[in-house]
Amino acid sequence: MSIDLSSLLATSFGSLPAMVAQQSALQPQRTALVLDDLQLDFAALNAGIDRVASAFQRQGLQPGDVVAICANTSVPYVLAYFGALRAGVVVAPLAPSSTASHLSAMLENSGAKVVLRDKEVALEWPVTAATDLHCIALDDAPEAGQAWSQWLAPEGSVPTPIEPQPDWAFNLIYSSGTTGTPKGIVQSWGMRWSHLQRAIHNGYSPQAVSLCATPLYSNTTLVAALPTLALGGTLVLMRKFDTRHYLQLAQQHNATHTMLVPVQYQRLMRSTDFEAANMPALQHKFCTSAPFHPTLKEEVLRRWPGKLTEYYGLTEGGVRCELHCHEFPHKLHTVGRPGPGADIRFIDEAGNELPPGEQGEIVGRSTGMMTGYYRMPEKTREAEWFDAQGQRFIRSGDVGRLDTDGFIVLGDRKKDMIITGGFNVYPSDIEDVLRQHPEVQECSVIGVPSEQWGETPVAYVVPHAGSTTNAAAMQQWLNQRVGKTQRVADLRMSDVLPRSEIGKVLKRELREMYLQSASPIAH
Numbered sequence: 059m060s061i062d063l064s065s066l067l068a069t070s071f072g073s074l075p076a077m078v079a080q081q082s083a084l085q086p087q088r089t090a091l092v093l094d095d096l097q098l099d100f101a102a103l104n105a106g107i108d109r110v111a112s113a114f115q116r117q118g119l120q121p122g123d124v125v126a127i128c129a130n131t132s133v134p135y136v137l138a139y140f141g142a143l144r145a146g147v148v149v150a151p152l153a154p155s156s157t158a159s160h161l162s163a164m165l166e167n168s169g170a171k172v173v174l175r176d177k178e179v180a181l182e183w184p185v186t187a188a189t190d191l192h193c194i195a196l197d198d199a200p201e202a203g204q205a206w207s208q209w210l211a212p213e214g215s216v217p218t219p220i221e222p223q224p225d226w227a228f229n230l231i232y233s234s235g236t237t238g239t240p241k242g243i244v245q246s247w248g249m250r251w252s253h254l255q256r257a258i259h260n261g262y263s264p265q266a267v268s269l270c271a272t273p274l275y276s277n278t279t280l281v282a283a284l285p286t287l288a289l290g291g292t293l294v295l296m297r298k299f300d301t302r303h304y305l306q307l308a309q310q311h312n313a314t315h316t317m318l319v320p321v322q323y324q325r326l327m328r329s330t331d332f333e334a335a336n337m338p339a340l341q342h343k344f345c346t347s348a349p350f351h352p353t354l355k356e357e358v359l360r361r362w363p364g365k366l367t368e369y370y371g372l373t374e375g376g377v378r379c380e381l382h383c384h385e386f387p388h389k390l391h392t393v394g395r396p397g398p399g400a401d402i403r404f405i406d407e408a409g410n411e412l413p414p415g416e417q418g419e420i421v422g423r424s425t426g427m428m429t430g431y432y433r434m435p436e437k438t439r440e441a442e443w444f445d446a447q448g449q450r451f452i453r454s455g456d457v458g459r460l461d462t463d464g465f466i467v468l469g470d471r472k473k474d475m476i477i478t479g480g481f482n483v484y485p486s487d488i489e490d491v492l493r494q495h496p497e498v499q500e501c502s503v504i505g506v507p508s509e510q511w512g513e514t515p516v517a518y519v520v521p522h523a524g525s526t527t528n529a530a531a532m533q534q535w536l537n538q539r540v541g542k543t544q545r546v547a548d549l550r551m552s553d554v555l556p557r558s559e560i561g562k563v564l565k566r567e568l569r570e571m572y573l574q575s576a577s578p579i580a581h
Contacts, residue, residue, distance in 0.1 A: 060084060061290060063258050071224045071251050075144040077288040079104050085264070090287060092294040092311060096133050103137070103287070105213070110141020112211035117192070119171060121146025121220055124230065126170040127196075128152040128161060128179050131274050131297050134196040134206050138174050139274070140287075143228065146220040150230040150242065151275035155559050158183045163239050164232050165191075167433055175202050224248030230432050231277050231373050242432035243373050250284065252426040256397070257285035260367065261342045262315065264290035269313040269340075271299040271322060276560050277373045278347045282317040291315075301329035308337045315342040319561035320350045327357050341365055348561045349468075349486075351493070352390040355383050368393060370468065374441060376452030377402065377422030379466055392465040393458075400424040402466065403451065404459065405443060417459040419472060421451040428452070457484070474565060476505030476513045481543040488515055488546065491539050495532060497525040502555055502563045503546065506572055514547040518568055520555060548572075 082104035090103040142149045150168040161183050172192045177199030193203025228247045232240035268286040272279045286293045294311050341364035370393035371378040381394025396402040404418035412418045421443045430438035443451045457469035476483040485503035492501045500520040508514035533549035556567040
């Protein structure tokens with residue numbers, strides 16, 4: 059006996075934690091969760107979730123209260139996440155890689171009554187100022203708070219049932235903070251249910267074995283991990299991505315699905331272990347969170363048989379596109395077509411809707427849209443756009459256009475656009491030319507202040523190992539191939555580009571690095 063997936067697609071709303079309990083009844087001994095040498099079957103997973111939910115209720119937490127989790131990937135982390143949800147408590151997963159000031163700002167914004175963390179996080183972020191905050195140590199480290207093993211409710215505990223509603227807050231996903239203080243994106247229970255229904259369309263089922271190699275705080279991970287467990291599949295997690303270990307796990311567990319970010323695909327393609335890997339079951343590969351270069355998509359298609367799907371969208375929801383690369387190999391320069399149920403429009407600087415084919419800011423509306431930014435009504439209003447009929451759309455901040463076949467060609471983020479001498483310059487256009495240089499491995503173009511032009515482009519380049527060219531020669535090569543307004547005023551070589559844990563280049567950090575090391579550019 060198993061869950062009827064077709065009936066789930068027709069169901070307007072359901073509870074993911076309740077589905078895990080159902081899986082425990084249907085297939086108690088099936089492996090649900092794998093991390094290193096630890097494995098939990100559905101019976102053990104469900105019992106652990108019950109103990110966590112009971113512990114939260116014992117503390118007096120009510121549906122709608124918030125708990126924060128700031129820790130590295132672990133089994134207790136997963137139990138804490140689902141346990142909070144089973145109690146109706148909102149989860150705020152915070153990135154351990156954030157600065158202490160950002161973490162404190164996120165904690166204050168969330169109003170969390172409990173924070174679950176580990177020793178590594180506690181040493182970097184003491185949070186001693188919040189005297190009424192209850193800290194729990196997921197790894198039992200005394201530096202991090204009350205020991206997890208002591209805080210858990212006794213074995214066999216069963217929480218008081220709750221009845222979640224579609225408009226309840228499910229989690230607060232804080233934005234990456236690449237441009238400033240992170241904002242708490244309120245995803246509702248109804249929004250997460252829509253994610254589960256889309257997962258069914260992408261082959262997730264009780265037979266799925268999903269290998270996730272990104273952190274648990276990231277929505278990239280959650281859109282794969284939560285449906286995997288709710289639908290009765292096996293979730294294989296990694297504490298930290300490593301190409302050799304990833305390939306070993308994929309083969310050992312006969313993985314069928316994987317969610318990776320572009321830089322991870324890039325590292326796998328460069329790995330000397332890749333060609334020898336035998337992964338016939340891994341037929342569903344997904345990619346999101348950062349630009350996926352067409353040449354890398356083509357290489358993955360050529361060298362790694364199976365389906366390859368790129369998602370372009372927002373954690374805020376609304377904007378959602380899918381590119382099934384294996385079906386449309388001639389469209390790899392795009393991010394695909396609007397997904398089922400998604401309405402994508404393009405607007406100009408004044409907020410006027412543009413006709414098809416014209417380039418503008420991408421806005422979107424779909425079944426999965428954020429409620430808003432938590433306790434930030436002004437920021438929420440800034441993120442919204444309403445059409446002539448009063449329908450609510452979410453603004454992406456990205457620039458793009460629709461091609462004649464209905465595929466979206468993506469440009470840059472509006473805030474990354476460089477205005478030099480009154481002309482709009484898109485960094486991605488310069489980066490596309492720079493990547494053609496045979497000694498360029500990675501690159502990123504930013505805008506920096508210029509006394510003459512207001513802003514001017516500057517390039518950072520990571521050269522291939524053994525490169526013999528110098529920055530001046532590469533700058534000259536580039537400037538001979540781009541338009542006058544696109545010419546870079548400076549080019550710097552770097553060993554690495556600063557990235558978030560899910561692979562986004564942190565252009566803000568590049569700007570700060572440059573401005574700290576250079577005088578204002580006069581030309």
